[in-house]
Amino acid sequence: MLLLEHIGRKSGARRYAVLEVVDHPAADQYVIVSGFGERSQWYRNVVADPRVRVSVGVRRNVPAIATPMTREATEETLDRYAEHHPRTWRTLQEAMAAALDTADLRLPMVRLELSRG
Numbered sequence: 001m002l003l004l005e006h007i008g009r010k011s012g013a014r015r016y017a018v019l020e021v022v023d024h025p026a027a028d029q030y031v032i033v034s035g036f037g038e039r040s041q042w043y044r045n046v047v048a049d050p051r052v053r054v055s056v057g058v059r060r061n062v063p064a065i066a067t068p069m070t071r072e073a074t075e076e077t078l079d080r081y082a083e084h085h086p087r088t089w090r091t092l093q094e095a096m097a098a099a100l101d102t103a104d105l106r107l108p109m110v111r112l113e114l115s116r117g
Contacts, residue, residue: 009048
């Protein structure tokens with residue numbers, strides 16, 4: 001899990017979301033998924049302004065850039081997640097399908113690149 005601080009695209013106010021990390025490909029990279037698709041407010045906000053702050057582990061308020069991932073990279077990441085966490089994935093898949101009212105889970109993912117400072 002990580003805490004994502006982002007800016008509201010309309011209000012300009014600071015917003016916060018606690019999100020599950022679905023991949024951690026490098027020391028300064030985290031991948032998060034929008035379980036409610038592209039309509040999720042945090043997702044829409046980081047697409048509008050990718051400059052965010054991340055708190056994870058002992059790191060607090062680290063500046064980062066949020067980059068939406070391609071469909072191919074998203075599918076590869078989901079496949080890896082499902083392989084490593086099959087029971088959790090089944091539960092999440094059912095919950096998200098019900099929440100989105102579709103079995104076609106095209107879930108957008110975002111790669112967070114943290115500053116090394």
